Amino acid sequence: MIKFQDLSIKLKLISIQLFTTLFILVFFVSIYLFSQYHQYESRAFTRMSTLAEILGSNSISALLFFDNDAATDVLESLETQTDVLNAVVYDHNSDVFARFDRKSYTGFSFGLMDIEKETAVDGHFILTKKIVFDDLKVGWIALRLDSSNRRSELLEALWQSFLLFIAGIILAGLLSVRAQKPISDSIGRLAETAKQIKDSGDYTIRVKSSSRDEIGLLVGSFNDMLEKIRNHEQHLEDLVAERTVELEAAKTKAEESDHLKSAFLASMSHELRTPLNSIIGFTGILLQGMAGPLSDEQTKQLSMVKGSASHLLELINDILDISKIESGRIQVYDEAFKVDLLLVMAVSSLRPFAEKKGLRLRHNIESSLPKLYSDKRRLEQVLLNLINNAIKFTDEGEILVNSYLKEGFLYIDVIDTGIGISEQDLETIFETFRQIDTGLDRVKEGSGLGLAISKKLVELLSGTITVVSEPGAGSTFSVALPVTQEK
């Protein structure tokens, strides 16, 4: 069932008007019918009284001359008044003098004539009246009227009322449909526009208003609100534009300074390498004995110079690398290559360093590894760094390089039996300039950037690098690379 509340304004207005009209019509029709019912009785008695008056005065002479026939003739004139059933003229002793009875209504007795009266009983009206001549009562006249007409007349009135009622409702309906239009239309327009604005987000739309009533006021306020929203929006847009300009400027400035930083790094790298070139070059020449024979002590010290110079070079290279990676200036060149070959080469190239420390360096590579599509040079850099670290931090035991396929990824594990890494250090080991504290032991040579570089390079290759370790037992660095097809 539809609730009144859920009806549209239009239907509400129409139904309110219709119900009001209906109520008023019912009210007035009831009053009309009620009065119609009651007036029928008084009208009937008025008529009977008039008839009695006329018949009475016409019967006076007959009564005075005891001429029953003449009185009967007078009463015969009632033949035309079809609802009159009985009429009796009495003499001054209240004895029947003359009577008129309609067919099948004969023999009705009015009873004793003592007072004038009007009564309504059993669907009949009865009226008795004195007949007076010169202020002298000469007889009585009594009339009985059939009141069954009353019902049909009432029904007719009812029928007429019903027709009027229907006409009224139709008229009211038509009127209300037209009358509610200005109200429901303006509210409808407002609602529709509000929805349109909500859907489109266009706050430049305005609702037109023609009335000065509450709806007009509402429309005015609505438009004012829209204006405020629009201004606010404009203000926000201006702010955004302003901020965008500021950000653009800041971005340009940042790009400029980034460019300057790169230029600075390039030139610093150059400037540092130039003197280093002489240091490493001359040390090499001297150690080769090209400039003359050296004593053992001189050879030992020159070797230290060479070692330090090499370390310095490594530092410069690492710093340059990390700067390039961090500024996104490093490019990855993908190519298809055999991983097993790369692994064997890397292991072989570092084996002499491992053996020099008395460590075993071996590899365990799963057969039938697929060709990898990646940056060979970068992967090699990562592997060399990991194996180098393993050698550096292992004093006895072995270093094992494992490679295998698992769940669409190629894994390369570098497992050592070295000093291991504490839980605390594991968290920061891939950050720049972090080197684990080796306690009283000499600080292992290195820039502290190797693992940070390796992590970033592996990520550039869409892979991951992880580490598990137990202090004193060794560490396992694991690189996982997606095995992708050539693009």
Added chain:
Amino acid sequence: MSIKTLIIEDNENNMYLISFLLQNNGHDVSQAYDGQDGVSLAKSVHPDLILLDIQLPKMNGYEVALELRKDESLKNVPIVAITSYAMPGDQEKALSAGCSGYIKKPINPDTFLGEIESYLDKK
């Protein structure tokens, strides 16, 4: 017959270092300390091998290489860039300017000779 090598390098220490290495191994060394000097010396000496620094006064290494490659008689002389430029693209830039090869500074005296002489064989 000894190999005629032209070294174009502005740093005196490095010039001395490379010259010393080459002379000790029987090269006939010519020296130029800037780009312009290097170009004119190459044209007069007609070396078998040119070692070229990139950051040079007056004319940089790329310009020198381009200039030398224009000369018909120097077209096929191996030019090896020896530079400490280490940013991405440096190597490509040297090769596209006409250099035959590229050795990154600092040089390793143990392997340097072998490296540069390999370019002579390729000739």
